[in-house]
């Protein structure tokens with residue numbers, strides 16, 4: 001089975017692109033499964049189900065979505081193998097721009113959209129920087145110049161990635177993406193594989209339920225800003 | 231220059247000197263929040279004196295930054311040089327909506343402007359889409375696109391990565407909060423244009439020639455009228471974009487000087503396809519493809535007689551514009567206004 005991880009900011013077009021990708025792959029939908037990692041709610045399962053794609057959804061709730069991803073992806077792979085999928089796709093909504101649910105040796109796709117502003121690629125961290133393929137959506141509604149500058153700014157942050165323009169609505173570009181994904185490697189387990197980037201450190205008192213504001217309530221890993229008054 | 235050379239340069243050359251030669255490298259440091267390095271030192275020494283915590287937050291160490299910096303230098307030295315260039319584009323015919331075959335094949339060469347005409351729903355946008363994705367028998371039309379007389383190899387397909395085609399359509403808008411000047415500066419910057427000042431000035435001038443109503447460099451792009459944005463997009467695509475193929479889908483309602491727009495695009499050594507319902511645009515092109523029920527059914531070379539009609543068509547167009555303007559300004563219309571005899 002092949003595993004492909006998709007990540008990207010909310011509403012960047014991940015689900016749309018994955019659905020168009022599955023169409024472009026022109027294979028039996030029963031050989032594909034999707035795992036959706038989300039925080040609180042998600043309606044993506046309905047969109048996948050509508051196209052006959054098997055989907056499992058997990059909610060991280062009060063946990064950091066990245067921690068949640070790592071602790072569940074191995075079981076997701078086992079589920080995929082048990083279902084006999086040829087390809088398993090994970091979709092995670094990156095929330096903090098630092099999220100990077102990518103695993104070394106596993107094809108990583110980041111989806112970002114042209115509407116988020118030309119400088120956004122420079123502000124997205126590991127999620128963009130560590131991806132093998134960057135899919136850019138919503139090019140149909142911005143100018144050519146903005147598309148070009150957007151791609152240029154992606155290149156600044158990730159010199160090695162393939163940049164592919166996909167229209168999440170018409171599917172334009174999805175077949176090129178499908179070609180790129182053919183090279184994804186076969187695997188039978190994720191045991192002992194490693195993440196590409198550390199997950200956010202989350203061991204402060206607020207992680208464990210503290211709600212009060214004030215230094216005496218703060219313990220564990222804290223990072224304080226410095227405010228200068230001249 | 232080889233990768234090792236870039237690495238050597240990153241190791242040995244003081245940052246100042248690199249920045250002077252490659253201003254784009256400033257962005258590399260900004261992206262990593264490294265803004266107060268000692269620029270007189272080479273990278274590694276400069277990093278010794280910088281905030282190590284910030285570096286680790288990006289998941290990097292000094293060695294990795296060095297490697298990334300030399301990759302960055304290499305990548306952007308290449309970007310400046312590698313505008314995709316082509317000589318011709320061939321459409322290998324597929325089939326229409328009911329499976330009927332279309333023309334066998336047809337080739338457009340650099341410098342040509344081709345209009346695409348046909349009834350609504352006939353497949354004009356589809357043809358543009360086939361060109362954009364370099365169709366390989368994998369679209370509903372079964373068409374194939376060849377470049378420079380040859381099939382596009384997998385490697386080429388990957389290499390071109392959206393650099394081949396520039397697109398312009400009615401639905402496209404500016405979404406950035408920038409002035410026209412800042413917008414052009416930004417685009418020129420990303421193209422690493424050598425003589426940016428000049429290129430920007432020229433592009434701005436062209437845009438204003440095309441626009442019915444003039445605008446200044448300090449106008450926000452989001453505040454431009456429909457016609458002005460279209461004019462800026464066309465001028466920008468002609469003057470700044472490096473893509474050798476331009477696809478334009480229905481820009482007619484925009485109130486811009488369309489003949490001038492075609493002239494501008496024609497100067498630029500590109501292959502331009504324009505899907506249109508507008509006689510002025512259709513006949514300003516060198517050739518037009520007629521689409522019928524999904525097929526390219528005819529290819530017509532614009533005749534001398536047709537070219538001679540352009541002036542008359544332009545007059546008709548001017549009459550309509552005059553009527554529109556009079557209505558806009560609250561005047562009444564008479565047969566004389568229609569004939570163009572009454573001036574105010």
Ligand SMILES: Nc1ncnc2c1ncn2[C@@H]1O[C@H](COP(=O)(O)OP(=O)(O)OP(=O)(O)O)[C@@H](O)[C@H]1O
Nearest residue numbers: 325326327349350351352353354355356370371524
């Ligand atoms: N050869 C073909 N085979 C199958 N479907 C086709 C073919 N050509 C076009 N179509 C489909 O027909 C539909 C209408 O085509 P398209 O949008 O390109 O029309 P158009 O000429 O651009 O119309 P308009 O003038 O309204 O913009 C699209 O869904 C397109 O994919």
Ligand SMILES: Nc1nc2c(ncn2[C@@H]2O[C@H](COP(=O)(O)OP(=O)(O)O)[C@@H](O)[C@H]2O)c(=O)[nH]1
Nearest residue numbers: 010011012013014015016137138166167168169
């Ligand atoms: N115009 C346009 N809209 C798009 C494109 N891709 C996605 N969308 C729209 O963007 C919205 C969010 O897409 P979705 O796939 O749910 O994003 P996700 O949250 O990343 O999975 C939906 O309304 C899509 O229809 C695109 O290429 N162009």
Ligand SMILES: [Mg+2]
Nearest residue numbers: 014015044091
């Ligand atoms: Mg989604």
Ligand SMILES: [Mg+2]
Nearest residue numbers: 354355479505
């Ligand atoms: Mg159309």
Ligand SMILES: [Zn+2]
Nearest residue numbers: 095096098099
């Ligand atoms: Zn996160």
Ligand SMILES: [Zn+2]
Nearest residue numbers: 203204206207
């Ligand atoms: Zn915490």
